[in-house]
Amino acid sequence: MPKPLKNLALAISLGTWASLTQAADANSWRDLEPLIARALPNAIALRHEIHRHPELSNREFHTSERIAKRLRELGLEVRTGIAHTGVIGLLKGGKPGPVVAIRAELDALPLTEATGLTYASTVRADHVGNDFRQQGKQVGVMHACGHDAHMAMALGVAEVLAAHRDELPGTLKLIFQPAEEGPPLGERGGAALMIEEGALENPKPAVIFGLHVTAGKAGAFTLSRNRTTAAADTFVARIRGRQTHAAFPWTGIDPVPVAAQVILAWQTIPSRQSNLSVLPAPVISVGRIEGGDRHNVIPAAVRLEGSIRTVSDEQREDVLARMRRTAEKIAEASGATAHVEYLPGNYRAGYNDSALVDRILPILERASGAPPTLDNGTYGADDFAEYARQVPAVFMRMGVAPPALAGKDVWPTHSPGFQVDDAALVTGIQALTRMTLDQMGVSVK
Numbered sequence: 001m002p003k004p005l006k007n008l009a010l011a012i013s014l015g016t017w018a019s020l021t022q023a024a025d026a027n028s029w030r031d032l033e034p035l036i037a038r039a040l041p042n043a044i045a046l047r048h049e050i051h052r053h054p055e056l057s058n059r060e061f062h063t064s065e066r067i068a069k070r071l072r073e074l075g076l077e078v079r080t081g082i083a084h085t086g087v088i089g090l091l092k093g094g095k096p097g098p099v100v101a102i103r104a105e106l107d108a109l110p111l112t113e114a115t116g117l118t119y120a121s122t123v124r125a126d127h128v129g130n131d132f133r134q135q136g137k138q139v140g141v142m143h144a145c146g147h148d149a150h151m152a153m154a155l156g157v158a159e160v161l162a163a164h165r166d167e168l169p170g171t172l173k174l175i176f177q178p179a180e181e182g183p184p185l186g187e188r189g190g191a192a193l194m195i196e197e198g199a200l201e202n203p204k205p206a207v208i209f210g211l212h213v214t215a216g217k218a219g220a221f222t223l224s225r226n227r228t229t230a231a232a233d234t235f236v237a238r239i240r241g242r243q244t245h246a247a248f249p250w251t252g253i254d255p256v257p258v259a260a261q262v263i264l265a266w267q268t269i270p271s272r273q274s275n276l277s278v279l280p281a282p283v284i285s286v287g288r289i290e291g292g293d294r295h296n297v298i299p300a301a302v303r304l305e306g307s308i309r310t311v312s313d314e315q316r317e318d319v320l321a322r323m324r325r326t327a328e329k330i331a332e333a334s335g336a337t338a339h340v341e342y343l344p345g346n347y348r349a350g351y352n353d354s355a356l357v358d359r360i361l362p363i364l365e366r367a368s369g370a371p372p373t374l375d376n377g378t379y380g381a382d383d384f385a386e387y388a389r390q391v392p393a394v395f396m397r398m399g400v401a402p403p404a405l406a407g408k409d410v411w412p413t414h415s416p417g418f419q420v421d422d423a424a425l426v427t428g429i430q431a432l433t434r435m436t437l438d439q440m441g442v443s444v445k
């Protein structure tokens, strides 16, 4: 036997075959940077195209087709039509290994874009949303939550990993879900329906990652070890009195001061009734007050609408019960009645897997060039929480404010001036690719 072969036989006999093959794997990914550099222009071009053609929740027909087409071009196995317009792409590596999932969202918001960008949206559509007052109106449509960036980054990761798919020890599962912003009135949709329709089965992911862009510093990550996003519930409260002349209020029951008392008393739930040493306080915001027709008529009723943010299932139940009790008892004190209704919500509180967070912190630092900021989570809500309740998950936020806007008032997400710095996409693709490879046991320098 020639000497090199003899050495090889010896190596195998010593049981080092596994480490030899692993070394070969790592070689395939040694050139990660050029692969990402090659994928970036495609990701940017796709984001611009999707940004120009935004679609509302559960109506993401063209977006979904476009994503499926790109996934097929990259050689992924594609499933469509999940939870209405959802798409799943599977990149099965040539070697056995874990399934790593990344979630991206398909939907845009009913906002008229005011960025002035060359690829700005001019799309208008019939409003779909969960507010009956808006139904049927024509509205501008805009990717104001950055979901176009999420789709582009997910496809960037797929392009990079598909380059050496034969060497990939595992499966990348890309989940493109509709209706993160909430399904239209009377419809279901979003993460919960995706899961119901099998998004986390066949194959079941070992972990799932969700990256959401924000108007923060481009390429800077923020995440939390445990609590990430809040539960969001919408309420409608109807306070009924008895209509009368404004000059003789004692002849009726005035619901206006009752509503005022209720609104102020609700604020004592966070400030006086919540144990702030255990959990962050809930947030109760009244966003709409409606009542009365004339200056000199005391109305029969006042209607309040608002949003409640809570940070755990227990706090959520507790706050809803306290709000109802507070409104009912205050109304009763004046001879009025109060009825508080909670509308079915799409968002429960979300949590990160702390061990997984610790695992990815150095990867985020490597991708971003700066250590990520750890915080206590956000009062923003995201239905990514539903996946995180099934599979170990990390939801992280990444700033994408264009550096040219530094020092100026930067428009936040959900505003008509929200902008994404194209160059920041590279940081997101870097981070997600490295996190995926890390889960598959491939070390990349």
Ligand SMILES: [Zn+2]
Pocket: 145, 181, 413, 414
């Ligand atoms: Zn949003």
Ligand SMILES: [Zn+2]
Pocket: 105, 145, 146, 147, 180, 212
């Ligand atoms: Zn969003």
